[in-house]
Amino acid sequence: MNSHNNHINYIELYANNLEAIKSFYNKVFGWTFTDYGPTYTSFSNSGLAGGFEHTDKPITNGALVIIQHDDLETIKAKITDSGCEISVDIFSFPGGKRFQFIDPSGNELGVWSEE
Structure with a gap:
């Protein structure tokens, strides 16, 4: 295991x-x-690495913690087998999938993985 x-x-x-958030930090x-x-x-x-995603919605809980794992399908199955809901299915982005x-x-x- 990695x-x-x-x-x-x-x-x-x-x-x-x-622009305002970048200027502030x-x-x-x-x-x-x-x-x-x-x-x-x-x-x-x-x-710790991180990023900001633009939203027009009011922000009430603005943090999304990301866990790294090499095998998204396996860890996704463990999550659903534990009775938890997948809120956003696997998608690609520059540098990986999540x-x-x-x-x-x-x-x-x-949960993310490098491509």
């Missing part, structure tokens, strides 16, 4: 204004950003 399997690997947050904390299109930016120099699920307490988390 030493990165089952580790929290990425934190995703929502933002209503990507850069100015206050020194984070740097890489844009991936008009609706997503990743941050670095923060201690899906999201709802844990027994109602928290939404993601």
Whole structure:
């Protein structure tokens, strides 16, 4: 098993204004950003990799914790076998694939794998 399997690997947050959020975190904390299109930016120099996704919806719980795993199909099956719901099925993005699920307490988390 890969030493990165089952580790929290990425934190995703929502933002209503990507330019304002980048300016704030850069100015206050020194984070740097890489844009991936008009609706997503990743941050670095923060201690843990992460990114901001643009949303027009009100933000009430803006964090999405991402867990890394090499075998998305196997871990997805374990999640559903445990009675949890898949909230977003497997999809591709630059650098990998991911899906999201709802844990027994109602928290939404993601699992990703490099391509």
